[in-house]
Amino acid sequence: MLLHLSTWTEVEIYLQQSQGIILPIGSTEQHGPTGLIGTDAICAEAISRGVGEETQAMVAPTINVGMALHHTAFPGTISLRPSTLILVVKDYLTCLVKAGFTKFYFINGHGGNIATLKAAFSETYAHLEDLQIPNSAKVQCQVANWFMCGSVYKLAKELYGNQEGSHATPSEVAVTQYVYPEAIKQGYLSPEVASGHRIYGAVNFRESYPDGRMGSNPALATPEHGKQFYDLSVEELSKGYLDFVKAE
């Protein structure tokens, strides 16, 4: 059940049965010479919708710009600052909690969002308790990273070994190929790819990773792989969501 394709009266009915909602969050950032800038949002959105169908959960519109400041030396990247993203999450949840939602399951497509999301959850819990909003003590948030699902990780290792890398990975590129086969990019990828550098600021990142990839070989990706990753993560995260909403 997609929130943006629902009416407010449908939401009202939904809330009588469930107080859970899935919030897809991605990023708009460079993914190497052949990866889509929207990769993280595309994956999070597609998988969230799959989980929503599987579990009958409400799915909110995708937060398609996240925390990607370290990628901003590459054109096309858009990032919120962490302090802004915290406010965005706080605003979203304040609205939704007032309406009756209490269980927030963020399906995340970007590692760089995790720290800020966790900070935002803490900030939001305290904010809601400060305002003494009804049910504020019941509010629970969880971030579920599809790319860290055990089954996904295992398949990526099997298919790509070390060439999975950690950014612009063949696994995430594969999912985008499965979702948008019309947008599969061809392009030269140097056989040498940087890896192993820590992440600091944007200028430093581009010096460390000149073409944007981090140890990955996205040329290995196929749409068929993408479907496999999609299926695995939908299955695993559906279970995760159901456990989450069931728990006290």
Added chain:
Amino acid sequence: MLLHLSTWTEVEIYLQQSQGIILPIGSTEQHGPTGLIGTDAICAEAISRGVGEETQAMVAPTINVGMALHHTAFPGTISLRPSTLILVVKDYLTCLVKAGFTKFYFINGHGGNIATLKAAFSETYAHLEDLQIPNSAKVQCQVANWFMCGSVYKLAKELYGNQEGSHATPSEVAVTQYVYPEAIKQGYLSPEVASGHRIYGAVNFRESYPDGRMGSNPALATPEHGKQFYDLSVEELSKGYLDFVKAE
């Protein structure tokens, strides 16, 4: 050319030809008992993509949650506070200006966004000039509201007369029916609909407009109307965009 389906190297090439970008912005808010919560984002996104195709312009990911605080007494509405939306716009544009973009054309689907967007533009111009970012004096933003296009307004009057209303209008509902025919909602709409009240806070809004509509009869909408509105606004806004990027 959709930013999220492009690579950073494609953006780099694009910037050699154009510094313009279209940013669709909608809202996630109640649209009466039969209108989709995502109506404003759906319309803005579809029309933006149409304009992007027509003009070869880059189209950014849709900002699908905007300033809809007055709708937050209806479940399913998500809103940023104006101060948050200002920061979001500032963050987006700071990234994009550093990459070389200077012309920002916001195609907007929600009247409630306009004031905050204008405030955000002022805040951003000053911020970029303060930071002495190259090209900051060339940065220009414009908000183009598809529903205020002359041709759209005229057709709405012809088709619906006074029943167009001002929120959950048949014209916007028609566009969503054209884009998502599978999500056309049936539902009882009282023949009596509130209208003429000013907009203040969320509690007051729901008292004034009990079912969320403002003077509109969305039952008049059809997907065929939607296509007409879509075509008219794409045509008019394509011209608007080209004039904008051409101007000094």
Added chain:
Amino acid sequence: MLLHLSTWTEVEIYLQQSQGIILPIGSTEQHGPTGLIGTDAICAEAISRGVGEETQAMVAPTINVGMALHHTAFPGTISLRPSTLILVVKDYLTCLVKAGFTKFYFINGHGGNIATLKAAFSETYAHLEDLQIPNSAKVQCQVANWFMCGSVYKLAKELYGNQEGSHATPSEVAVTQYVYPEAIKQGYLSPEVASGHRIYGAVNFRESYPDGRMGSNPALATPEHGKQFYDLSVEELSKGYLDFVKAE
């Protein structure tokens, strides 16, 4: 009844009869080579006091610095950033609502304030509802622009036609001449005046409008005209204020 010339006990008595208050808001910004930097605040203050006398309404001290970032490339301009002005309005109204005021009528002298004021109203409604301040659901704000009064607009067209322009207009200059006849400025005004450029950042504004005027010929202004504009706007806004406080 001027708030700054009242005592707190007089305010207490006033609140038993009315919860309305007029807040004049202007700007401190260049108004061309012969217009006063305080033009917008002078007009808003004078007209507000006139409306206050006419309607027995309380009039708050004038907010004499508003949102004029686009004028800041001319010396003497002082502006708040939109995000600051939002906080200022929120602070003002939080104090006044706690005291019992609920109807806030901003008489505005500067077009550049409108967007930020509207954003500030939305931000404030939500803030007060979040804090669960008594009467927060009754709080209503309205911005009334004296220069957009129908009668004012009509007279300006009659007197000045196209030479009214849109900034440093003869009509607003006339009002300042009526209020401060001792401060009427003589000075050379080029017969050629820029017009038709959109407003972006401060540097761009000064390039577009080198002497600060926007299509206007303030040399046409006279103190007698000023009195006429003053009388018309006081009459029209007094009616507007009374309608506003009467409405639910």
Added chain:
Amino acid sequence: MLLHLSTWTEVEIYLQQSQGIILPIGSTEQHGPTGLIGTDAICAEAISRGVGEETQAMVAPTINVGMALHHTAFPGTISLRPSTLILVVKDYLTCLVKAGFTKFYFINGHGGNIATLKAAFSETYAHLEDLQIPNSAKVQCQVANWFMCGSVYKLAKELYGNQEGSHATPSEVAVTQYVYPEAIKQGYLSPEVASGHRIYGAVNFRESYPDGRMGSNPALATPEHGKQFYDLSVEELSKGYLDFVKAE
């Protein structure tokens, strides 16, 4: 020279001779049963204009709402939070420094503003240095409290002794009587007046000082006294201003 009655071209000429400006700052707060709510702004404005005439200095529009949170349990009080006032001062000075001003002399009418003003100066110096604005290292701010002038203090002690008190004092009431003789208030003042309590929050303040006065007997004030206080403070602060702008 009053900024709001000047044109930008006059400011441009002024800046060739002086980079100094006087900023009157007051407050909008209860001043006991017979004192005007605008007392602090009225005094600061009148004295600032006197100093401006004496020294040929530019005088900015009055900041008539300051930091008066502890008075907000009395109706009619309007206060900025300290964090907002800091932003306001920062915004004012950023505009004025870019225009060429470097010496900011705040003539202050309210003890409650002092701490926040000093904090704001520190915040602003660092902000301007961070932005690397030209002349930022030359920017100097000073707060000059008219009521702490040696000559004023001495006269108040002579005229009123202990009945001067520390809020709603006869000396400040006298100045308002001199400036606005038409607004002299009669009203019962209990011979018993609270004094000696420390200032904490607004609720506590009203408990400690039930009628708003702090140890003062404003019934002793006369317009003639007001003129004396005015003359003394104008003389002393004029010297203070000239010393300030002359110093490196």
Added chain:
Amino acid sequence: MLLHLSTWTEVEIYLQQSQGIILPIGSTEQHGPTGLIGTDAICAEAISRGVGEETQAMVAPTINVGMALHHTAFPGTISLRPSTLILVVKDYLTCLVKAGFTKFYFINGHGGNIATLKAAFSETYAHLEDLQIPNSAKVQCQVANWFMCGSVYKLAKELYGNQEGSHATPSEVAVTQYVYPEAIKQGYLSPEVASGHRIYGAVNFRESYPDGRMGSNPALATPEHGKQFYDLSVEELSKGYLDFVKAE
């Protein structure tokens, strides 16, 4: 009783007897060529612990970075901006008030903190009242500057006369020598020391005070003096604390 060496159950018991707490606040800033960068925090912490022992009061962990922006042109200085320090104080007190504390006694080692602390107290009182936190009307904060104790001031004058100066003073250096005899620094001190300049921004400060001292001769300090200053301030502030918590 030191908070950091207590358990939460001990705090719970303490709160049944007292709602008072001492918060040491210092600074991390240059103190001339021979003064420790931690001088202000060291003094505040040592004296606070002395007062805590004397009065059985709870002592919070030391805020060892304060408002020292004007010292930031000397390496090793760390400062919060005033707006940040306000938030820090607000966060501290919000936590402690919720737990039951209402009397906050800040023992301060740095003159530059005073203004911002006072602003922070005002901000916090209003914040807590806005949130309607129980006991918010009882919350009281006080800043007690050890170096402004009458007995301390008198001894400093006796021992050092004019060579006490106003920063990197022999009295504060003496206290650090008493607390950390192992960290007594030898170093050349020019017999000429700047004094009498007002404090503005960081660049200006270093120009005015090239070696960081303000009119002081810290070479006069001895650990024995330090003990005397310590004893005097502990005695005087213990009395101050007890008066503070006893008062309504």
Added chain:
Amino acid sequence: MLLHLSTWTEVEIYLQQSQGIILPIGSTEQHGPTGLIGTDAICAEAISRGVGEETQAMVAPTINVGMALHHTAFPGTISLRPSTLILVVKDYLTCLVKAGFTKFYFINGHGGNIATLKAAFSETYAHLEDLQIPNSAKVQCQVANWFMCGSVYKLAKELYGNQEGSHATPSEVAVTQYVYPEAIKQGYLSPEVASGHRIYGAVNFRESYPDGRMGSNPALATPEHGKQFYDLSVEELSKGYLDFVKAE
């Protein structure tokens, strides 16, 4: 080399040899019925000083209040909100970068700080690049959690097995016993201890973990264990620090 026991001239000399600095960060939060509220700060500070001695690195004053909002339902806990902690880190680093430091090694004693610290690093990198501060591209931050050192983890498992738990652990309590043997607490610890609950808001946390422990048995701690943990973490983090400052 402890910053607070150094002079600015010593810092100046240090910076010629190294641009690295260690920043200890802890928390002030409940640690169960027998654990010290300052546990995390005590551990971080002691270990940081050990690393500082081992590596000749500068050690900044300890940030002894961190992000512990989830512990605030227990008295004595003090927490910054994440958004405040981000500002604090940004302010610290802005000062230190201007002075010449570029390598920031945060030795952290509290798991709850990690997410916010990472967010703060991203925010700070972008802030410094925006300000175009010299060397901003060289700025690097790292968070090193002593309790996640491989050697520490291994020893804790050996000594305590599952009774190590995840908060108020015997390992961290042991370190505090080693550092403050005079503050070893005796107290009843229920043999049943909650574990396995996720962390959400403060109210929920206390419901889940009624005595504050998370699956731990701190009664197993001894000062001798503490010394072992201290030695292991100093050794491992010294190596970590040296690798960090050496890397480009």
